Amino acid sequence: MVRFLIRRVLLGIFVLWVVSMAVFYLFFGLNKSGPNAVASRICGKQCTTQQINAVKTRLHLNAPLPKQYWYFLFGYPGKDDPNGLPRNHGILHGDLGYSYVNQQSVNTTIKQSFPITLSLAVGSAVLWLAMGLASGILSAIRPRSLLDRTFTFLALFFYSMPTFVLGVLLLLLLFYQLTVHGVSWFPAGGYVNLTDNPAEWARHMLLPWFTLAAVTSAAYTRLTRGSMLDVLGEDYIRTARAKGLTERRVVFRHGLRAALTPIVTQFGIDLGTLLGGAIITEQVFNLPGLGFQAVRAITSNDLPIIIGVVVIATTAIVLANLVIDILYAVLDPRVRLH
Amino acid sequence: MTVGDIVSATPVSEEGPLNVGPEGAKKIEGRSPWRLAFERLRRDKAALISMIVIVLIVVVAIIAPVFKHLTGHPPNQQYFDTGLTPDGLPRGPTGTFVLGTDDLGRDILVRLAYGARISLLVGVVATFLTVAIGTLVGLAAGYFGKIVDTVLARLIDVMLSIPFLLFAISLASVFQTGLKIVIIVLAIFGWSSVARIVRGQVLSIREREYVEAARSMGAGSWRIMLIDILPNVIAPIIVYTTLLIPVSIVGEATLSFLGVGVQPPTADWGQMIADAQTSNAVEHAWWFLVFPSVALLITTLAFNIFGDGVRDAFDPRSDRVFR
Amino acid sequence: MSVDGAAQSDGEVLLRVTDVKKHFPVQSAAFFRRSHDFVHAVDGVSLELRRGETLGLVGETGCGKSTLARCIMRLYDITDGTVEFEGRDITKLSTRSMRPIRRDMQMIFQDPYGSLNPRRRVGSIIGDPFAIHGLADGKSRKSKVQEVMELVGLNPEHYNRFPAEFSGGQRQRIGVARALALRPKLIVCDEPVSALDVSIQAQIINLLSDLQEELDLTYIFIAHDLSVVRHVSDRVAVMYLGKVAELGEVESVYGHARHPYTSALLSAVPLPDPERAKERERIILVGDVPSPVAPPSGCRFHPRCPKAKDLCVHEDPALVPRLDDPPGHVAACHFPVADGENIADSTPEIGIEERIVEEGLVGNV
Secondary structure (H helix, E strand, C coil): CHHHHHHHHHHHHHHHHHHHHHHHHHHHHHCCCHHHHHHHHHHCCCCCHHHHHHHHHHCCCCCCHHHHHHHHHHCCCCCCCCCCCCCCCCHHHCCCCECCCCCCEHHHHHHHHHHHHHHHHHHHHHHHHHHHHHHHHHHHHCCCCHHHHHHHHHHHHHHHCCHHHHHHHHHHHHHHHHHHCCCCCCCCCCCCCCCCCHHHHHHHHHHHHHHHHHHHHHHHHHHHHHHHHHHHCCHHHHHHHHCCCCHHHHHHHHHHHHHHHHHHHHHHHHHHHHHHHHHHHHHHHCCCCHHHHHHHHHHCCCHHHHHHHHHHHHHHHHHHHHHHHHHHHHHCHHHHCC | CCHHHHHHCCCCCCCCHHHHCHHHHHHHHCCCHHHHHHHHHHCCHHHHHHHHHHHHHHHHHHCHHHHHHHHCCCCCCCCCCCCECCCCCECCCCCCCCCCECCCCCEHHHHHHHHHHHHHHHHHHHHHHHHHHHHHHHHHHHHHCHHHHHHHHHHHHHHHHCCHHHHHHHHHHHCCCCHHHHHHHHHHHHHHHHHHHHHHHHHHHCCCHHHHHHHHCCCCHHHHHHHHHHHHHHHHHHHHHHHHHHHHHHHHHHHHHCCCCCCCCCCCHHHHHHHHHHCHHHHCCCHHHHHHHHHHHHHHHHHHHHHHHHHHHHCCCCCCCCC | CCCCCCCCCCCCEEEEEEEEEEEEECCCCCCCCCCCCEEEEEEEEEEEEECCCEEEEECCCCCCHHHHHHHHCCCCCCCEEEEEECCEECCCCCHHHHHHHHCCEEEECCCCCCCCCCCCCHHHHHHHHHHHCCCCCHHHHHHHHHHHHHHCCCCHHHHHCCHHHCCHHHHHHHHHHHHHCCCCCEEEEECCCCCCCHHHHHHHHHHHHHHHHHHCCEEEEECCCHHHHHHHCCEEEEEECCEEEEEEEHHHHHHCCCCHHHHHHHHCCCCCCHHHHHHCCCCCCCCCCCCCCCCCCCCCCHHHCCCCCHHHHHCCCCCECCCCCCCCCEECCCCCCCCCCCCCCCCCCCCHHHHHHHHHHHHCC
């Protein structure tokens, strides 16, 4: 087990390293307009060539690529200047650098955006698991019933629904149309801090949660249904029934536990891709989370923010996979043997 | 286990109907695995209906210029006089503008028809590119094994751990935005899941005796992969391909929605939805948000139902609808 | 191990296998630790095959006969030892340099269902050797394939059918046709009839015999059925745990089995005459075949041998003629079975621990 975990951690570090290299090369190696555009953006429109060169020197944009990557990892050379612009201490010292656009620390931006994305992710994950498991179990208990067919269709429907389409349609229906008719249950978007006003927080998050949860839970409905049907056909379930256990106990204590393994696997994969959905949802509902920041940074060529978000997101994926591996081992004792 | 195995695992006695002559043999001759799958698909009503819908969408895409000529509205032409109300709002569905206009007074019906071309083009081309790369990598990893497999399997792991959409947006923004880059981006981030499936299949088929037989005759690696192994993994590849097309279509629409895909004024569904969402007029003019959304939804739904039917046809015992 | 006794001057040697070993690493899930355990599938086998003869290879499942066949065919890389074909050492040849040699050595596989690609038509399967070696295309290939089909008793009109449309026996004919297509000199038959019904076994065996005469073929014939081997072979090699236990002319080995293992195998062959069957006493071997990962010391058969003595535990017996056998009949046994000796009631003279310890090893695998 320990060896297995060490292996997974090493693989995770490897993934992070490859991703950081890739994103770095993408923006600093392949992005032809990059350094110049960045430099002129930083010092404004009426910038002289000299000033642009000064900026380039300060950010070491002319250094060879591997050297720049080294700086990116270990920080720019030299000492901190108390009066001058902040110096990047390198990602390995926990410093993601400073925005090219407003000189704000990327760490600060991410710290501000992270709770928003986390709210969205956790809330929708809870909701999608609840919706997916509930509908899947109900379907599996009465296969081919009307309920089962309804859930099957709904699952297919939401599975086919692009996230942003569901988002904009919900907004149209529940915000615009209701507002036109004088009902304002749902806000157009935006974010309210949980600590400031929990009720408003929930009201603002409700539609984003549902959007993200509905498109994701579709797969869970089917997965749970299939997995439960497989398990409920096993001999030991028949034994449990023969023992005279209540149906509820059979389904939940004996069936669900065994059926959960593939769902956990899928959950691990989806936690990883969650950020993708978050980007879209945040865009649609105007939530200034990580994805929102990333999209804005991409359109303004603000490389430190993009790299920061990519690194954070990949770390999240790697960590999520690690947690899933452990959960997997807990759920299925056979895994521990390897 | 594929249909081929089921068929081949059915024992036929030496003195069975096969030896009675050409007449007796004919009955069995028609039942190739493809035939069986096709016949099962033909009996699947949902799949048939969805196929008709897909054909209709394809026809609309092909005859998009006909819509232009019939209505007299080129897709990017802005009709400020006839296409907008005196207040400057989009017009709802009328005789001239069958599905209404957008906030720039463009004909939504014509734009939808032209948008279908892009959706289908990207859906098909990106999917085939994805499947081609994934199949090649999966074949190589599964067949060669050892170091090749270790390296490729790690690569697949890495690709699956990358925040896809974030990277896709980055890639699309670093390079010039446009159709070509959208297709390439979708393929770059899509191949790894195909490769994983193909690799798994190849790993089991590699151990079959017919592969060993080919090697004993001196067949080279590529010949074995392409002639002996590939035909036996083609069924899952086809199933995955049909299920990947809607994913690619949604991927393109999403990138365009986020502004890093197909650029305006080109008519594109994702682009049209983004336009509608950011416009203030949507409060009063639901149609220019709803019609492109519905068009996209119907397309993906039809492909998904059809893909489901194809999978059932190739593997009737499978119950899992997705993934 | 010596093969001097086995080599006879008459007949030209087509294939010479010298002290071939094939060890497979034991699969281990550990990441940091390399596996140090090996399955000793073939552990020092030497054979000679003369042109035009059939060498039978018998033994229980897992004794290494199929592995040996695949080593000869160079489907596996050989751990140690050499394989010479027509005097040429092919042990270390690359895939590319092996290709021309493969024209002369072909293989027939055990499973007529598994050895034919279900997605390819019969014509294309049998045409494979031509395609791979670039020998004939298009029309000429088709006519050559149909010629071979006819030769093995298949209807040439079935050229475009799939393997699934044939029965097991017909499929094995397809396998034979494929092996014959290039008119090879050597055919390695890996249990070609084990998967077939008894009535069809005879058809395939007769086909193979006819073809041998007609085309001057040399066979290595692997089987676990001793009666089949007796019927087809000129000489026979009995394998146990990766080694040859006994080797010689069929009649000599079957009539004067020297190795207790051979005797045990022969005593298990069903006899058609119930009177004789009743008379004969079956030799029941104790325990299972030990693990090839850690083969027993000395004579590998000692934990199960009814005649085992102390010497057997410590010294590996040489493969040489025993008692008054001709030089062509060799056995690896310190205490060979004399003609007429009944070993069914013998008891080994080694400690019970020796046997239990070795059997205990089996449980660990």
